[in-house]
Amino acid sequence: MKSFYGYMRVSSLEQNTERQKVELLRWGIIDKNIFCDKLSGKDFNRPQYQKLKRKLKEGDVLVVKSIDRLGRNYDDIQEEWREIVKTKKADIVILDMPILDTRTNKDLIGTLISDIVLQLLSYVAQAERENIKQRQAEGIALAKAQGKHLGRFPTPIPQEFYPVYEKWQKRIYTLETASNELGITVSQFRTMIKKHKSKTTPL
Numbered sequence: 001m002k003s004f005y006g007y008m009r010v011s012s013l014e015q016n017t018e019r020q021k022v023e024l025l026r027w028g029i030i031d032k033n034i035f036c037d038k039l040s041g042k043d044f045n046r047p048q049y050q051k052l053k054r055k056l057k058e059g060d061v062l063v064v065k066s067i068d069r070l071g072r073n074y075d076d077i078q079e080e081w082r083e084i085v086k087t088k089k090a091d092i093v094i095l096d097m098p099i100l101d102t103r104t105n106k107d108l109i110g111t112l113i114s115d116i117v118l119q120l121l122s123y124v125a126q127a128e129r130e131n132i133k134q135r136q137a138e139g140i141a142l143a144k145a146q147g148k149h150l151g152r153f154p155t156p157i158p159q160e161f162y163p164v165y166e167k168w169q170k171r172i173y174t175l176e177t178a179s180n181e182l183g184i185t186v187s188q189f190r191t192m193i194k195k196h197k198s199k200t201t202p203l
Contacts, residue, residue, distance in 0.1 A: 002059040005052055006034040009069045013038050013158060013184070020065045023095055027063055036183045041072035044080055047176075048183045053080075058089040061103065066096040158182075161192050 006024035008017045017036055024034055037046040044050070056062060062084060064070045071077045084090050085102050094100035164181050167173040173181065179189040 002061065003055070003057075004029055004033060004061045004063065005055065006063045007049060007052055007070065008034065008036040008065070009041060009046070009049070009071075010038050011040050013188075014156075020069060023065050024063060027093075027095065029063055038183055039185070041068065041070075043073055044071060044076055046183075047180045047185065051180060053084070053088075056084060056088050056090045060088075060090040061093060062090060063093045063095065065094075067094055067100070070094075157192050157195055161196070165193065165196065 006021075006027070006029035008020040008024065010017055010020075015038065017038075021034060021036075025031070035048040035052040037048045039046045052062070067077065071080065081092065084092060091102040092100070093103070160182060164173065164178045168175070168178040175186050175189060179186045182189065184192075
């Protein structure tokens with residue numbers, strides 16, 4: 001029996017995934033089959049995405065709101081798409097671009113059109129990422145010229161951290177399991193632990 005999975009991504013812990021989740025739930029994905037990473041789309045080395053990809057089998061369907069939520073690197077998007085569709089023989093549905101639905105348009109012309117659209121959108125996703133990096137670099141240069149503070153301000157610890165942290169303390173979760181549960185890297189989870197301990201340690 002085929003399974004349906006949803007994937008969400010935002011670039012940082014502060015960003016909200018609610019709009020993506022609403023779209024995936026509306027499409028019919030059940031909550032336990034939705035995976036989320038709060039990491040950059042520069043590559044596909046993301047724990048929840050990799051966990052999801054390992055689950056995909058022939059006939060399954062991966063649903064993503066838009067191509068830039070899947071990733072922002074042109075070559076990597078093409079490679080991941082081919083691996084899922086050609087090697088794993090699963091399907092992909094991009095909600096914001098109905099033509100990118102590999103369950104349909106499987107004839108030669110349909111495949112050609114889908115490939116062209118995928119290449120175009122992948123290019124746009126990477127171009128936008130590069131534009132963001134350029135704007136950030138310009139902003140940093142301007143801030144330095146004006147003598148402004150450039151240090152990163154502390155990020156609030158999300159509420160979902162605490163139950164996962166308790167399981168890690170009780171050795172129910174390993175560092176990797178806890179990080180995967182939160183959709184973050186091990187390094188980010190360690191940073192949260194340090195922040196939490198610094199808040200709870202008496203002066």
